[in-house]
Amino acid sequence: MTIKVITPDAPVFEGEVNQVKFPGSKGGFEVLKDHAPLISTLGKGTLELDTLSEGTKRYQIDGGVVEVLHNNISVLVETVISAG
């Protein structure tokens, strides 16, 4: 499934992932392939992507929103505090 992580300043990450861990505003959750359509707000925490090409990527975010639809994940974050 494909994921797009974007901020208003620039796209942060775009590519294929196996699984994603989100810091949901009501607790963390994971999204795997063929997840049902979902819209959720995100809280402060770590966004963890298990990418196909670049291994595990982690981003510290301070909230945002995610939409999951037909194996397309869009993550909108206002600011990425740190990446690693």
Added chain:
Amino acid sequence: MPSLKEVRNRINSVKSTQQITKAMKMVSAAKLRKAQDAIIKMRPYAQLLNKIIQNLSASNTDGEVRSVYTEEREPNRVLIIAITSDRGLCGAFNSNIIKTSVNLAQEKYAPQFAAGNVSFLTIGNKGYDSIRKRGLKIIGTYATLFHNLNFQSVKEAGEYILNAFANKELDRVEIIFNEFKNVATQIIRVQQFLPIVQDTTQTQTVSSTNNDYILEPSQAEIIQELIPKSLKIQLYRAILESNASEHGARMTAMDKATENADSLVKDLTLVYNRTRQAAITKEILEIVGGAEALKGE
């Protein structure tokens, strides 16, 4: 007629000014490209955010989004956000914005203005300077925003305004900015920022792509969180547009100045040559006259 040396000095000074305007034009061109890039980079975020909001409100029963920011109140206290630039030398760019914002305050919001309830928030030094000089009420200014223009700094300004509106310190917020059309053209836009004007035609055309979303935590809460985000993006877009327009306006202004310097140099060179020729002719006449006088003896 001016002396040869005077004309030569003037030509040199015009030429060096021309060099400066030429350099400024090129700097602006580079900055304009960067500013346009920023607009393009911001677009996917704004589009996705709108799509999510539309998807959400499509599944809403009455299709309308309600929040504190849509609450229509008697516009007693009005805030006008005037987006100008930090630097001058960009034609009528800043004065247009200032003129429009002062007109808006004095005409559309005349009663509130008379009661002293119209305040200004200026973004950019130029706007701050001239609005303060007119003795109008300024509640805030963000002057160094353009040094390092990113969403983080705009977010702060946006949150300040949103809080003031939610706490009922403001009833109406308008934004005035230059929209970038092309390098030579800027369009002045006056937009009502708060309360949100609901675009009902737009929400209806969106086919309700009923995807049966799982909503976390709940639809109402998500909407409450997304609306301020979308408003901040709207403000950010206005500032980015204004930034691109500023560089476009400066580019055009500097291009005109360079052209003008060119024609000045041309005119001055003509004067210079004419003066020089006059001096030569005078000298020859003197010599010839002298020789004639000697012949007669």
